[in-house]
Amino acid sequence: MTELAVAPAPSDFIRDVVAEDLRTGKHTRIVTRFPPEPNGYLHIGHAKSICLNFGIAHEFNGICNVRMDDTNPTKEETEYVDSIMADVYWLIDGWADKNLGGAPLYTSDYFDRLYQFAVELIAKGKAYVDDMTAEETDEFRRLGKASRFRNRPAEENRDLFERMKGGEFPDGTRTLRAKIDVNAPNVWLRDPVLYRIRHASHHHTGDKWCVYPMYDWAHTLSDYIEGITHSVCTLEFEVHRPLYDWILQALELSPPVPHQYEFARLNLTYTVMSKRKLIQLVNEKLVNGWDDPRMLTISGLRRRGVTASALRAFAYNIGITKYPGMTDMAVLDHTIRDEFNRTAERRLVVLHPLKVLLTNYPEGKVEELEAVNNPEDENAGRRKVPFSRELFIDAADFMETPPPKYFRLKPGGEVRLKYAYIIKCDEVVKDSSGNVTELRCTVDLDSKSGGATSNRKVKGTIHWVSAAKANDAEVRLYDRLFTAVEPDASGDFKSFINPHSLDVVTAKCEPALADATPEKRYQFERLGYFTLDPDSTATKQVWNRTVTLKDTWAKEAKRS
RNA sequence: UACCCCGUGGUGUAACGGUAACACAGCGCCCUUUGGAGGCGUUAUUCUUGGUUCGAAUCCAAGCGGGGUAGCCA
Numbered sequence: 001m002t003e004l005a006v007a008p009a010p011s012d013f014i015r016d017v018v019a020e021d022l023r024t025g026k027h028t029r030i031v032t033r034f035p036p037e038p039n040g041y042l043h044i045g046h047a048k049s050i051c052l053n054f055g056i057a058h059e060f061n062g063i064c065n066v067r068m069d070d071t072n073p074t075k076e077e078t079e080y081v082d083s084i085m086a087d088v089y090w091l092i093d094g095w096a097d098k099n100l101g102g103a104p105l106y107t108s109d110y111f112d113r114l115y116q117f118a119v120e121l122i123a124k125g126k127a128y129v130d131d132m133t134a135e136e137t138d139e140f141r142r143l144g145k146a147s148r149f150r151n152r153p154a155e156e157n158r159d160l161f162e163r164m165k166g167g168e169f170p171d172g173t174r175t176l177r178a179k180i181d182v183n184a185p186n187v188w189l190r191d192p193v194l195y196r197i198r199h200a201s202h203h204h205t206g207d208k209w210c211v212y213p214m215y216d217w218a219h220t221l222s223d224y225i226e227g228i229t230h231s232v233c234t235l236e237f238e239v240h241r242p243l244y245d246w247i248l249q250a251l252e253l254s255p256p257v258p259h260q261y262e263f264a265r266l267n268l269t270y271t272v273m274s275k276r277k278l279i280q281l282v283n284e285k286l287v288n289g290w291d292d293p294r295m296l297t298i299s300g301l302r303r304r305g306v307t308a309s310a311l312r313a314f315a316y317n318i319g320i321t322k323y324p325g326m327t328d329m330a331v332l333d334h335t336i337r338d339e340f341n342r343t344a345e346r347r348l349v350v351l352h353p354l355k356v357l358l359t360n361y362p363e364g365k366v367e368e369l370e371a372v373n374n375p376e377d378e379n380a381g382r383r384k385v386p387f388s389r390e391l392f393i394d395a396a397d398f399m400e401t402p403p404p405k406y407f408r409l410k411p412g413g414e415v416r417l418k419y420a421y422i423i424k425c426d427e428v429v430k431d432s433s434g435n436v437t438e439l440r441c442t443v444d445l446d447s448k449s450g451g452a453t454s455n456r457k458v459k460g461t462i463h464w465v466s467a468a469k470a471n472d473a474e475v476r477l478y479d480r481l482f483t484a485v486e487p488d489a490s491g492d493f494k495s496f497i498n499p500h501s502l503d504v505v506t507a508k509c510e511p512a513l514a515d516a517t518p519e520k521r522y523q524f525e526r527l528g529y530f531t532l533d534p535d536s537t538a539t540k541q542v543w544n545r546t547v548t549l550k551d552t553w554a555k556e557a558k559r560s
Numbered sequence: 561u562a563c564c565c566c567g568u569g570g571u572g573u574a575a576c577g578g579u580a581a582c583a584c585a586g587c588g589c590c591c592u593u594u595g596g597a598g599g600c601g602u603u604a605u606u607c608u609u610g611g612u613u614c615g616a617a618u619c620c621a622a623g624c625g626g627g628g629u630a631g632c633c634a
Contacts, residue, residue, distance in 0.1 A: 322565065335584095
């Protein structure tokens with residue numbers, strides 16, 4: 001099993017529609033799109049959407065456009081465009097052709113055409129310039145009342161709209177509104193605003209414009225312009241769909257026209273997903289930037305060590321529906337472990353070193369013992385691990401007064417050192433304040449792994465490194481960022497930040513780990529999966545714990 | 561409040577009028593030189609009430625519950 005996570009093509013209600021439209025000949029080539037607003041970094045919820053839209057294009061031989069939905073100059077920045085494209089390419093690379101979507105497109109590149117469409121709508125008597133304030137507009141809409149400017153002659157509307165574009169009027173003084181039905185049951189049909197005045201510099205069009213289209217106008221027509229067949233968005237836009245369809249009909253656009261479909265956005269336990277909250281975490285320095293490995297941003301997940309293929313497998317596992325549920329973070333963890341168990345090479349690393357002296361093992365002797373790189377993959381080969389008189393084991397693998405069912409080292413007890421010998425703890429050395437500083441043990445020389453007399457069983461097997469040959473490395477142990485299942489369910493989500501979400505230790509690593517590369521994932525035996533962080537230098541490795549191993553002992557220990 | 565959408569084990573999904581299944585989580589056992597992985601088993605599900613039908617998770621109606629929308633944000 002070297003092919004990973006190439007799951008069978010998933011099926012869901014949207015793919016069903018796509019397949020049907022192809023079957024009936026309604027469409028001959030599928031075009032989807034992923035339309036982020038460049039006002040923040042992409043998160044795992046966007047990954048779900050990317051996998052859906054690119055997935056459909058990929059499976060049905062179509063294309064998927066990445067389109068910056070940049071109609072609000074006051075919120076959008078080029079930095080975000082760059083991060084978004086980096087994330088999208090990373091996520092789809094090796095799975096769908098990058099050129100499936102090509103270079104990023106921009107709604108702002110269509111501003112001229114969108115403006116012309118608006119002029120057309122005015123000419124058809126289906127839009128008018130309104131002079132009411134934002135507050136008045138809101139109130140009238142709530143009351144279902146018509147604006148007193150609603151019946152302006154088309155020519156006056158045309159003139160006013162042109163002068164809006166010309167910059168004659170200050171921000172907020174006028175809007176262009178669709179003339180639909182001020183009393184419609186669906187509030188989005190109560191003469192929605194199509195254009196507003198914003199004397200602001202735009203990240204992509206500079207100072208060319210001072211009127212900017214609203215989402216519904218821009219998005220619908222951008223879909224049409226690009227020949228989108230299936231415009232897939234999240235549930236909160238469901239009530240916009242009648243407006244989407246109205247716009248296409250009002251302009252009497254020739255078919256085929258796009259159709260909008262909605263699915264439930266991703267909700268995950270123990271995290272927050274809204275851009276507003278993520279940006280707060282960054283700005284208030286509660287995390288170290290957008291790509292902090294504790295963030296559920298795509299860049300954060302990438303830095304943490306999650307692979308694109310694992311993220312895609314996750315998107316596949318959770319499915320697509322209209323039910324707005326809450327997915328357990330355990331599903332993400334499981335998906336990552338599932339892949340890494342098959343692909344990650346094993347290494348011995350001691351996180352919290354406790355010295356062990358083997359009293360009956362010769363001083364100065366070094367044995368090169370053989371270790372399996374990956375028990376799940378024979379092709380991963382073997383390596384040598386040096387063994388000597390002084391070792392480090394993890395402090396958690398020794399207890400002076402252990403609870404029942406503790407299989408590791410204890411005074412007078414025995415344990416197997418992985419790939420090496422069985423040792424017995426004879427003596428516990430402590431400092432003046434009673435802390436254990438060293439263990440004196442004896443080796444059963446007949447118990448060497450792979451040897452003729454190695455068959456003796458002991459209950460526990462622990463990892464270790466040779467003190468003389470070990471290399472130091474910084475290891476960043478990440479845990480979930482929030483302690484509450486739903487941090488934003490009530491109160492201030494920041495009050496649920498996990499104070500132990502990051503623990504930094506200096507670990508002792510076996511020599512073979514020195515050759516590690518950033519692309520590879522490693523399992524530190526019995527501890528978890530780890531990835532080299534970009535903070536690493538030629539002289540110092542920095543490791544991120546992507547996810548722990550499943551730990552049934554922790555559960556057992558909690559019980560007693 | 562109005563309008564729209566959605567209700568299948570604890571969680572996420574499947575079953576497309578014909579035996580309610582899969583994954584995660586949980587529990588138990590087996591195996592294990594990772595308390596990992598793996599294997600086996602197990603707990604537990606169609607919101608309610610009517611209707612249509614030989615037959616309903618599926619279609620219809622009402623109720624109940626949950627979510628969304630009511631920015632000159634997207």
